Amino acid sequence: MNYEAVIGLEVHIQIKTHSKVFTRVAAGYGQPANTLTDPVVLALPGTLPVMNKAALDAIIKAGLLLGCEIAPVCKWDRKNYFYPDSPKNYQISQYDQPICLGGSVEIELPGPARNVMGEHKRIPLTRIHLEEDVGKLNHFATESLVDYNRAGTPLMEIVSDPAMHSADEAFAYLTSLRATMIYGGISDCDMEKGQLRCDANISIRPVGETKLGTKVELKNLNSISFVRDGIAHEIKRQIAVLERGGTLVQETRDYDGQTGASQSLRSKEMAHDYRYFPDPDLMPVKVDEAWQERLRAECPELPFPKQRRFAESYQLPYTLTSVLVWDRTLADFFESTVKLVGPAKAQAVGNWITNDLLRELGAAHLEIAASKVSPAHIAALIGLFDAGSVLTNAAKEIFIEMFATGDLPGAIADRRGLRAAPTDAGELEQWCRDAIAANAKAVAEFKAGKDSAINAFKGPVMKAAKGKADPKRVDAALRQLLATM
Amino acid sequence: MADELFFKPIAELGALLETKAVSSVELTRAVIARTKAVDGRVRAFNSYDEADAIAQAAASDVRRAAGQARGPLEGIPIGLKDVISVAGQPLTASSKMLANFVSPYDATVTAKLKGAGAVIWGRLNCDEFAMGSSTENSAFGPTVNPWDLTRVPGGSSGGSSAALAAGEAIATLGSDTGGSIRQPAALCGVVGLKPTYGLVSRYGLIAFASSLDQIGPFARTVEDAAIMLEAIAGHDPLDSTSFKADVPDYRAEAKRHQGPWRLGIPKEYFGAGLDPEVNAAVERAIAFYRAQGCEIKEVSLPHTQYCLDTYYIIATAEASSNLARYDGIRYGHRSKEAKDAVDIYFKSRAEGFGPEVKRRIILGTYVLSSGYYDAFYLRAQKVRTLIRQDFLNAYREVDALLTPTSPVPAFKLGEKSDPLALYLCDIYTIGVNLAGLPALSVPCGFTAGGLPIGLQLIGQPFAEANLLAMARVYEQAHDWRLKHPVLP
Numbered sequence: 001m002n003y004e005a006v007i008g009l010e011v012h013i014q015i016k017t018h019s020k021v022f023t024r025v026a027a028g029y030g031q032p033a034n035t036l037t038d039p040v041v042l043a044l045p046g047t048l049p050v051m052n053k054a055a056l057d058a059i060i061k062a063g064l065l066l067g068c069e070i071a072p073v074c075k076w077d078r079k080n081y082f083y084p085d086s087p088k089n090y091q092i093s094q095y096d097q098p099i100c101l102g103g104s105v106e107i108e109l110p111g112p113a114r115n116v117m118g119e120h121k122r123i124p125l126t127r128i129h130l131e132e133d134v135g136k137l138n139h140f141a142t143e144s145l146v147d148y149n150r151a152g153t154p155l156m157e158i159v160s161d162p163a164m165h166s167a168d169e170a171f172a173y174l175t176s177l178r179a180t181m182i183y184g185g186i187s188d189c190d191m192e193k194g195q196l197r198c199d200a201n202i203s204i205r206p207v208g209e210t211k212l213g214t215k216v217e218l219k220n221l222n223s224i225s226f227v228r229d230g231i232a233h234e235i236k237r238q239i240a241v242l243e244r245g246g247t248l249v250q251e252t253r254d255y256d257g258q259t260g261a262s263q264s265l266r267s268k269e270m271a272h273d274y275r276y277f278p279d280p281d282l283m284p285v286k287v288d289e290a291w292q293e294r295l296r297a298e299c300p301e302l303p304f305p306k307q308r309r310f311a312e313s314y315q316l317p318y319t320l321t322s323v324l325v326w327d328r329t330l331a332d333f334f335e336s337t338v339k340l341v342g343p344a345k346a347q348a349v350g351n352w353i354t355n356d357l358l359r360e361l362g363a364a365h366l367e368i369a370a371s372k373v374s375p376a377h378i379a380a381l382i383g384l385f386d387a388g389s390v391l392t393n394a395a396k397e398i399f400i401e402m403f404a405t406g407d408l409p410g411a412i413a414d415r416r417g418l419r420a421a422p423t424d425a426g427e428l429e430q431w432c433r434d435a436i437a438a439n440a441k442a443v444a445e446f447k448a449g450k451d452s453a454i455n456a457f458k459g460p461v462m463k464a465a466k467g468k469a470d471p472k473r474v475d476a477a478l479r480q481l482l483a484t485m
Numbered sequence: 486m487a488d489e490l491f492f493k494p495i496a497e498l499g500a501l502l503e504t505k506a507v508s509s510v511e512l513t514r515a516v517i518a519r520t521k522a523v524d525g526r527v528r529a530f531n532s533y534d535e536a537d538a539i540a541q542a543a544a545s546d547v548r549r550a551a552g553q554a555r556g557p558l559e560g561i562p563i564g565l566k567d568v569i570s571v572a573g574q575p576l577t578a579s580s581k582m583l584a585n586f587v588s589p590y591d592a593t594v595t596a597k598l599k600g601a602g603a604v605i606w607g608r609l610n611c612d613e614f615a616m617g618s619s620t621e622n623s624a625f626g627p628t629v630n631p632w633d634l635t636r637v638p639g640g641s642s643g644g645s646s647a648a649l650a651a652g653e654a655i656a657t658l659g660s661d662t663g664g665s666i667r668q669p670a671a672l673c674g675v676v677g678l679k680p681t682y683g684l685v686s687r688y689g690l691i692a693f694a695s696s697l698d699q700i701g702p703f704a705r706t707v708e709d710a711a712i713m714l715e716a717i718a719g720h721d722p723l724d725s726t727s728f729k730a731d732v733p734d735y736r737a738e739a740k741r742h743q744g745p746w747r748l749g750i751p752k753e754y755f756g757a758g759l760d761p762e763v764n765a766a767v768e769r770a771i772a773f774y775r776a777q778g779c780e781i782k783e784v785s786l787p788h789t790q791y792c793l794d795t796y797y798i799i800a801t802a803e804a805s806s807n808l809a810r811y812d813g814i815r816y817g818h819r820s821k822e823a824k825d826a827v828d829i830y831f832k833s834r835a836e837g838f839g840p841e842v843k844r845r846i847i848l849g850t851y852v853l854s855s856g857y858y859d860a861f862y863l864r865a866q867k868v869r870t871l872i873r874q875d876f877l878n879a880y881r882e883v884d885a886l887l888t889p890t891s892p893v894p895a896f897k898l899g900e901k902s903d904p905l906a907l908y909l910c911d912i913y914t915i916g917v918n919l920a921g922l923p924a925l926s927v928p929c930g931f932t933a934g935g936l937p938i939g940l941q942l943i944g945q946p947f948a949e950a951n952l953l954a955m956a957r958v959y960e961q962a963h964d965w966r967l968k969h970p971v972l973p
Contacts, residue, residue: 039589039590042815042816043810043815044588044589044590044816045570045576045578045583045586045588045691045810045811046568046569046570046576046588046592046687046688046689046690046691046692047688047689048687048688048692048723048724048725049725050722050723050724050725051725078806080805080806080809080853082809082812082827082830084812084814084826087810087815088809088810089809089810089812090806090809144826146814146815273854273855275805275806275850275853275854275855275858276853276858277802277806277853277858277862280694280695280696280726280803281692281695281725281726282725282726283725283726
């Protein structure tokens with residue numbers, strides 16, 4: 001039998017704010033244990049939460065970026081459960097009135113080849129809500145220690161509809177969602193730091209069936225590739241169970257990315273009753289049109305629309321747009337450079353950035369923000385090249401030095417003697433005449449129709465020019481002289 | 486004279502301090518000496534820090550000498566219910582769970598009192614986690630009523646009312662979730678004020694039921710209550726439920742308003758269960774106001790009969806969640822028998838909480854459970870809206886309501902061992918919390934047996950100044966405040 005997988009993702013993303021979501025203490029990562037705490041984070045007797053407006057701004061912005069409907073009121077609920085990483089033994093969350101409803105994430109599936117655009121589709125979202133992160137348990141041989149630094153970090157939960165059907169779709173969804181959040185400045189989405197965490201709900205059904213199969217929740221998908229591998233593994237496991245004539249049980253399974261295996265954590269019978277109720281310590285907050293408008297104005301263009309615009313306005317190929325748009329700083333760098341040299345040169349700009357700049361950044365392990373090469377540098381280099389002042393190889397050399405020093409290309413060309421030969425046409429003509437005169441055999445061959453014979457003159461010309469003659473001009477000058485013979 | 490300093494109201498002591506007839510250190514020493522003399526019998530304090538109090542008083546005297554006195558509370562020793570946080574001092578909620586807990590931070594009210602120059606004095610006993618009406622639920626033993634040591638002082642803020650009545654503090658703070666300031670004030674013959682929900686910050690108050698809790702003062706006189714309220718009221722950025730409004734000069738306002746007022750008598754508050762002596766005293770108070778030219782009007786609060794049920798659903802639901810943090814993991818009692826994390830929860834909570842607290846956590850957990858939420862919690866919230874509407878409807882016709890504070894005067898220790906009988910003590914006070922209104926209890930006489938009786942005035946939202954003025958008119962025409970218990 002042929003089976004279809006049905007996948008929904010629950011993604012938790014930490015919001016990048018200075019302070020925690022319900023108190024003033026700093027949020028952060030990598031600090032000594034329990035230093036990012038205060039009486040509120042530790043849930044000392046008598047403490048109260050106060051909402052961090054920046055966190056609410058960020059989630060509304062996330063909702064606007066994803067086309068969600070924003071609730072007119074931000075309401076808070078308590079999710080009650082006991083666990084040592086949860087200082088209050090309830091989590092402040094949003095239950096029946098999430099701040100964002102609906103919306104979707106645009107994804108691109110793998111194309112037939114790397115340089116060919118794949119199919120695009122939209123994965124609909126159920127909801128996004130805001131809650132507080134919990135602390136971290138560290139287990140040792142005989143005891144466990146809790147670090148509450150993470151506790152109270154603003155966290156959004158983004159729930160997709162069960163609308164994906166393959167591990168590739170889930171992978172594309174996460175990639176796009178992550179880029180969107182980074183673009184919006186909402187989160188850095190560093191999975192190693194736990195800033196983005198993903199659980200997957202997976203079921204399978206015979207192709208053509210509309211009823212959903214038994215759902216399995218897969219937890220601890222700690223990297224985007226684990227998400228793809230874990231889901232692929234789970235789909236295979238479920239199919240194998242059914243093929244064997246077994247039945248699937250609704251359960252939560254833990255995926256181990258190292259071994260590629262999963263094991264059952266708990267079944268449905270052990271599901272919690274969270275006893276949600278409105279948090280009496282927090283007043284509902286009205287989110288009016290003006291508030292939304294202010295945030296809408298701050299929303300950036302997202303990667304896919306940007307990619308379409310780059311292709312259209314600059315006539316860029318997919319191989320360039322697919323590299324340029326995923327990093328907002330890189331895309332901005334590209335457009336700043338294009339502004340300086342004009343859209344006709346966009347492809348050259350794109351080539352310099354995607355080939356040379358990214359190569360050098362990669363080798364130096366630098367982010368683009370730390371690059372000494374600015375749009376003005378690249379614009380100046382293109383200007384020199386177009387004027388024939390530097391030739392391809394020289395330009396490549398100049399770029400490397402420009403990247404290392406931050407000096408402007410003109411200065412480097414002068415300093416390193418990389419400028420193209422004098423543009424004196426008379427001198428060039430003389431070198432050409434000398435070369436032709438010295439090789440009668442090649443002249444004869446050329447005249448007889450062997451075009452490549454012209455190359456025999458070029459070596460001596462370049463030698464005379466000490467390598468700084470523009471090959472195109474040399475070629476043109478030689479042909480002109482040969483034609484008159 | 487010095488030995489009677491501890492019975493003087495703030496206003497009078499302020500004058501003595503101002504003229505340097507008495508220093509804050511002398512006053513504080515007098516209060517400490519009185520406490521040491523009587524608290525073995527009254528048992529109002531869970532703990533006190535004598536050296537710290539003297540140091541605060543000395544600092545106050547230095548300020549005053551330097552011309553930097555901070556107002557009417559400068560140098561005045563004030564006791565705090567042991568659910569209000571004071572940095573560096575124990576904070577126990579009268580529970581074994583927090584018996585060894587020392588709080589590292591000041592509640593907003595504590596910071597405000599310190600800012601006003603007051604001397605923070607002692608941690609006052611109460612029912613465990615403020616759950617009760619007699620202070621018998623304290624894990625550290627009951628406080629008794631200074632007017633009759635065989636009787637309860639009321640609760641849950643019984644330590645706050647008893648300490649004040651016995652001269653062990655000049656004023657005190659309590660918290661009121663269902664009557665926990667007004668009822669003990671009535672039973673101990675002092676003034677107790679429960680402010681409008683949101684007027685006083687709850688930051689640093691151990692939460693029992695967050696949507697009902699308010700901190701408020703106990704004082705010897707209405708004027709003292711006004712002074713205290715002014716010191717602690719006002720918006721607090723650390724409490725989202727705190728109201729953004731200007732704090733009036735309550736003391737001046739209370740003197741400025743002279744009435745006459747339109748006063749409502751809710752008929753549902755004078756039914757079965759009301760002690761005849763209490764009824765008679767309240768009737769005499771009503772007659773007084775009528776004689777003052779006030780319009781007295783019978784009104785109806787038709788949903789009164791649902792107050793107790795509504796309260797015990799909402800309050801316990803919130804409490805079950807609020808008290809979840811006491812788990813033995815980060816602080817507080819941790820069972821020595823526990824084997825693992827889950828075991829720490831079960832054993833620490835089993836050992837750390839008393840029976841009434843457990844009863845309420847269980848009830849609250851139940852009403853929030855899946856399948857019961859709509860039938861209990863959600864419905865209770867709807868009824869709560871109707872109860873508030875009852876009051877607001879009445880306020881279209883009257884400025885305030887007059888009722889007994891407690892249906893009975895102080896009862897014997899152990900007399901109300903049935904929890905339900907004890908819950909009925911709050912029948913006249915609970916509606917006010919559900920509606921978020923301000924109310925105060927002012928002494929209105931004594932029973933033949935010499936037990937104090939309290940009159941409750943219930944006001945419109947944020948109309949504390951009016952309530953204080955009404956109470957003051959009554960108080961000034963009577964001399965109940967001049968009587969003090971004689972401790973054997």
